[in-house]
Amino acid sequence: MTTLPIEPLLSEIAATLKARQRLILGAPPGAGKTTRVPLALSGLIKGFEALPGKVVMLEPRRIAARMAAERMAATLGEKVGGRIGLSTRIDRRVSKDTVVEVITDGLFTRRLLADPELSGVSVVIFDEIHERGLNADLGLALALEVQEALREDLHILAMSATLDTASMASKLDAPVIESEGRQYPVETRYLGRNRDRIEDQMAAAITKAHRETDGSILAFLPGAGEIRRVAERLSLPTDTLIAPLFGALSPREQDQAVSPPAKGQRKVVLATDIAESALTIEGVSVVVDSGLARVPETDPNGQTRLVTLRAARANVNQRRGRAGRLGPGTCYRLWDEAETRGLVAAPRPEILAADLSGLVLTLAEWGESDPLGLNWLDVPPSGRLKSAQRLLKQLEALTPDGALTAKGKAMARLPLPPRLSALIVGTDEPGEKALAARIAALAGERGVGGNTEDLTARLAGFERENSPRAKALRRQAEQWGQGAAPKGKAATILARGWPDMIARKRPGTNATYVLASGRAGQVEETSPLAKSEWLSVVELVGAAKGARITLAAALSESDALAASPPETREEAEFDPAKGSFRARKVKAMGAIILSETPLPKPSGDSARKAFLAHLEAEGFAPTGLQDAIASFVARVSALRATHGEDWPSLSVQELQETVAEWLGPALGTGSFEMPLPARITDALKASLGWPLSQDVDRLAPATVALPVGRKARIDWLDERAPLIECKVQELYGAQAHIALAEGRLPVTVQMLSPGGKPVATTRDLPGFWRGGYTDMAKDMRGRYPKHDWPEDPANAKPHIGMTKKRLAQ
Structure with missing residues (x-):
């Protein structure tokens, strides 16, 4: 074996894991934790004694799971398939010899539902x-509960690349x-950004890097x-192999990207964030x-779309490494x-x-009525839990009072998001169930x-395709x-199945659609879908105001x-x-307006x-309430820092x-009145519940x-917060500094x-x-010779804007 930093x-x-049952291992990418630790714990490295049972290691992606195995x-x-086994949604290679x-990680929760005691498993590695x-x-929250309630002998190891x-x-x-x-030294060269397409800038940067350096490029x-x-834009010497790396590629293409280049060759690997830490790429x-980075973002209606954001500082540092x-x-x-420095x-x-x-459905099947009762690394937001419910x-997976239905139980057993599993479970007609299963698989x-956004065309291509992945997905769908x-x-x-994802073309446009949920999305004007007035949408990519419909099917108006x-x-x-409302009476399918009649004014309920x-x-x-809300969040956050986790973790988002x-x-109720900032603050205080709603003004007030x-008004939004501004003379006589939160939080005095x-x-x-x-x-x-500047300000009399002459009177 090659010696790796983790081995000592x-x-x-x-x-430690045997003695304490739980352990956290921090090791940067390349240390060898993914390939050496499971072998040691299972006794497959000479000199190590196996724990009595199987070691199960969770990976976040299929490609990482396959390559680790x-x-x-x-x-x-x-x-793979002998002592080392692999289980993904479309690839299962295990045997009686697998240790x-x-x-x-998605399959792990399904396994827990089927076998809550994790029979035969001694170690779970995250x-x-x-x-x-x-x-x-x-999976971690459920495994911790299993360890505490059912399996005291279960060992849990969390491994982090940071x-x-x-x-x-x-x-x-x-x-x-x-x-x-x-880790060896890395020189960082900043190239800046311009308004060109990111593809053009990256192609130019890769070409520059290829010219200025030796070795392979990631x-x-x-x-x-x-x-x-x-x-498509790169034009590099013939001795350079360009290798893409992302999850949808075939195993052969993925292996080509991570393998060392042939002798005399250089390699340029074009990768998503999958290459940050989970994979070892030779020769870079x-x-x-x-x-x-592209990340999933979910709106309050439960619709998820992919958005492109600036990568976090931790991520770009891993990439650099x-x-x-x-x-x-x-x-x-x-x-x-x-x-x-400005990156999150x-x-x-x-x-x-x-x-x-999916989380709420899994917990309902698990029998957990209160998701907040589990041991979470971060507690799921109550608003998102309610949206999920x-x-x-x-989808008829839960009853009105939140109990799991027979349909919900069937949905929970499928390794799919609830929207997709509901399509399959929601019909009893065998042919439609089979078609729904193929839609869910795709x-x-x-x-x-294929890569077309037309679902009907992709389904046809899916039936014809003979790649190993297509065959595996067809077996799964069958x-x-x-x-x-x-x-x-x-x-x-x-x-x-998804009436909220029905879309109609926006009047006066060629390829922009409004969904029943209220979202909007576009297709390419050259797409066959653009000819249809109505669509059933499967996927959206991009921000809310510029989303692209990446998978949909043409729908008739009657359907x-x-x-x-x-x-x-x-x-x-x-x-x-204008601070006002426009009202109308509409005939509509969700947000899709079929006809409308203007009204002179809205009812109070409609306005609210x-x-x-x-x-x-x-x-x-836009409403002028941002500062009031952000200030309240800052006040509560300060108290969480000084007084602990009894105070909630709040964010404006x-x-x-x-x-x-x-x-x-x-x-x-009744007529609507626009809320003033003070009313907003009162509502936020009320949401804290007793006694925090009373303590927030006492410990982190708005004035001091x-x-x-x-x-003096306290500025909670300044980077030096809490901050007050006042004339020097107003502070005379102060023997102690001004502090909040029972003396734990000094105020910055300008x-x-x-x-x-400002003078100090x-x-x-x-x-x-x-x-x-x-x-x-x-x-x-x-x-300012007329004003009072005493030699001993700590014992002087404070005043507001008085000259020495007026003070003497």
């Missing part, structure tokens, strides 16, 4: 836990072992589409980073150096931003059946569809109306520029709904998503009394001259009186 720690890892098997001189099984995927967080493990250790009550890994791009377009000494695995390397970044520190855990309907009730896969032949129209099945009969209702729309809907969709800034819950009751008797200009800032008034005040007063006496 293997004995300590095994001994194949590397471990190769280490033993075997093929280490690598499994995708690899790449730093990615904080939803399935991994859910060394920021302290918070995780505290939440899991687990010891930490860290490996520094092996380039990070947000998605498969950008990878293909960059590959140069990284070119776009600084972008890829250049320094073998020796000194170089990293090219497509942004300016100063921008790095770490990606947001998926559980805080994702559709939680609403969706599951619409919906989560890229490339199978199992879900119970062996029947597909029958019916895909668009009709989708419309009946659309039959699947979702229109309703007549009154509705209103809030205009933030419109106002809350506007806040939820557009945020608080979460409050926007749950605005109807906390603000709705405060808007009252000065020695002069005046109350002192002003008589003319209102301090978080220690007594120290300032003894030190900096002397020089400041000397300067002020020359500039």
Whole structure:
């Protein structure tokens, strides 16, 4: 075996895990944790004693699971399916001899539902836990419950590619072992960004890197589409192999990307963020980073779309580290150096931003009525849990009071998101069930059946395709569809199952559609779908205002109306520029307006709904309420830091998503009145519950009394917060510094001259009186000789704007 940095720690890892049952291992990419630790714990490395049972290791992606299994098997001189096993949705290779099984994290929760005691398993390893995927967080919470309630002998190991493990250790009550890994110096070169397409800039940057350096290049791009377009733009010497790397490629293509280049060859790997930590890519000494990542984002209606964002600082640092695995390397970044400090520190855990309907359905099948009662690394937001429950009730997976239905039980047993499993379970007609199963098999896969956005064409291509992946997916679909032949129209099945995803072309446009849910999306004007007035949409990609429909089927108007009969209702729309409403009576299918009649004014109920809907969709800034809400969040966050986790973790984003819950009751009934900032703050305080609603003003108030008797407004949004501004003379007589939160949070005091200009800032008034005040007063006496600048300000009388003459009177 090749010696890896993790190997000197293997004995300590095994001994600590046996003694403590839980362990967190921090080791950077390339340390060897994924391929060496499972072998040691299963006794497959000489000198190590196996625990009595199988080692199961979870991976967040199929490609990472396959490669981890194949590397471990190769280490033993075997093929996967012997002592090293693999289980993914479309690839299962295990046997009676298997002692280490690598499994995708989504399948792990299904296995727990079938066997809550994890019979025959001694160790569960959560690899790449730093990615904080939803399935991994859910699997970890359930495994911890199994360990506490059913299997005290179960061992749980969480492995992270980052060394920021302290918070995780505290939440899991687990010891930490860290490996520094092996990292060589990496020179960072910043190229900046311009307005050209990212594909053009990346192609130019890769060409520059190829010219200026030796060795193979790893380039990070947000998605498969950008990878293909960059590959088309590159014109490199013939001795350079261009290899794409993303999840939808065949195993052969993926292996080509991660294998070392042939002798005399260089390689350029064009990869998504899959290459940040989960995979070992041979021969790389140069990284070119776009600084972008594509992540799923879910709206309050439970619809998930992919959006492109700036990658977090932790992610770009991991990407940079890829250049320094073998020796000194170089990293090219497509942004300016100063921008790095402005990146968010770490990606947001998926559980805080994702559709939680699958999680809620799994917990309902598990028998957990209160999701908040589990031991989470991050507690799922209550607003998203309620949105998930609403969706599951619409899909008839839950009863109105939240109990699991027979349909929901059947849905929970399928390894699919609830929307897709509902399509299959929702029909009893064998042919339609078989067709729904094929739709579900295709919906989560890229490339199978072609790359067209026309679902009907992709289904036809899927039936013809003979690739190993297509064959595996067809076998899976046949199992879900119970062996029947597909029958019916895909668009009709989708419309009946997902009426909120029915879309109609927006009047006056060629290829822009409005969904019944309220979202909008576009298809290419040259697409066959653009000829259809109605669509059944499967997938959207991009931000809400510029989303692209990437998979849909043409739908007839009669089938659309039959699947979702229109309703007549009154509705209103809030205009933030005018602070007023437009009202109308409409005949509509959700947000798709079929006809309308203007109304002179909305009812109070319609106005309230419109106002809350506007806040939820557009945020608080257009209404002038942003500062009040952000200030309240800052106050509560400060108290969480000083007084602990009894105070909730709030964010403006979460409050926007749950605005109807906390603000709705405060808007009252009857006629609608626009809420003022003070009313907003009162509603936020009420949402904290007793006694926190009373304590927030006492511990983190909006104003604070000065020695002069005046109350100064506290700025909670300044980077130096909490901050107050006041004239120097208003502070005379202060013997102690002004502090909040029972003295635990000193206030930043910005002192002003008589003319209102900043002259000094301090978080220690007594120290300032003894030190900096002397020089400041000397300067002020020359500039403002009529004002009072005493030698002993700590014992002087405070006042507001009085000259020495008036003080003497």
